[in-house]
Amino acid sequence: MTRGDRQKLFMGLLFISPWIIGFILFLAYPIAASLYYSLCHYSVLAEPVYVGMENYTSLLHDSVFKVALVNTLIYAAMALPINMLMALGLAVLMHRPIPGRGIFRTMFFLPSLVPLVAMAILWSWLLNTEYGLVNYLLSLVNVPPVDWLGSTQWSKVSMVFPTTWGVGGMIVIYLASLQEVPLHLYEAARLDGARFWRQFWHVTLPLISPVVYFNLIITIIQLLQVFIIPYIMTKGGPARSTLFFVQYVYDTAFRFLRMGYASAMAWILFLVILGLTLIATWATAKRIYYSAE
Secondary structure, three states: OOHHHHHHHHHHHHHHHHHHHHHHHHHHHHHHHHHHHOOEEOOOOOOOEEOOOHHHHHHOOOHHHHHHHHHHHHHHHHHHHHHHHHHHHHHHHHHOOOOOHHHHHHHHHHHHHOOHHHHHHHHHHHOOOOOOHHHHHHHOOOOOOOOOOOOOOOHHHHHHHHHHHOOHHHHHHHHHHHOOOOHHHHHHHHHOOOOHHHHHHHHHHHHOHHHHHHHHHHHHHHHHOOOHHHHHHOOOOOOOOOOOHHHHHHHHHHHOOOHHHHHHHHHHHHHHHHHHHHHHHHHHHHHOOOOOO
16 A cells, blocks of 8 residues: 555544444444353343353243243234235325325324334223223224233234334335336336236336335344333233243343343344344345346
């Protein structure tokens, strides 16, 4: 490198040094520290004691850990297709030239701006067994009241409602991608006699497939890290039916002060998310169409 190149490199590093410092202090160091603490007995109040893989082997015999993991996977399996299909369906409907389209777009996007704590409290009221609006609407069609939050049969389902209610951000992403689909492809499809569903399946869906893949991965990550809504609405009950993985990590770290054990669980969650992301990538690899290809 010449002297001028070294000066340019120095100036470049100087300008991005705030980001580098922030990355090291607030991301790289916590990640490295959590990996080390996952190999230790660490109660926060005392120095960590290295124990190797003991925390990870203990997880294999932790029944609560297994319950939290299974609960999270079941919840994600219920919420993922509902969120993806509802967001895509609403985006397609609001992309069409209908009267008041801007008002509908605003109405469906606004719930995603509501803070999660406020959303959880709101849905706790809506799902109240005696006075909730949901049970009132069901009573109008002679359906008996459902104990949404107090029954192990319905508690996980009740966690899906607020998650689905907040898909406005995903809808906006879909709308942006739908506006990029060339109109002449629809015209060619109509000339060939293709109706709405064939146009959607053979034109729209392939061209927005990269956005569908992006939303799929982001939704998987968000659902597996769900915490605030079940924590506010049920505290993990009834009978641990809504004890999800991140809440168990939180309780272990900050209630029971087992930071090393909680760090091991956090890394297990990372591996689960990584594994599901790789599976989703493999399953959709031949179905993603990029216009530049």
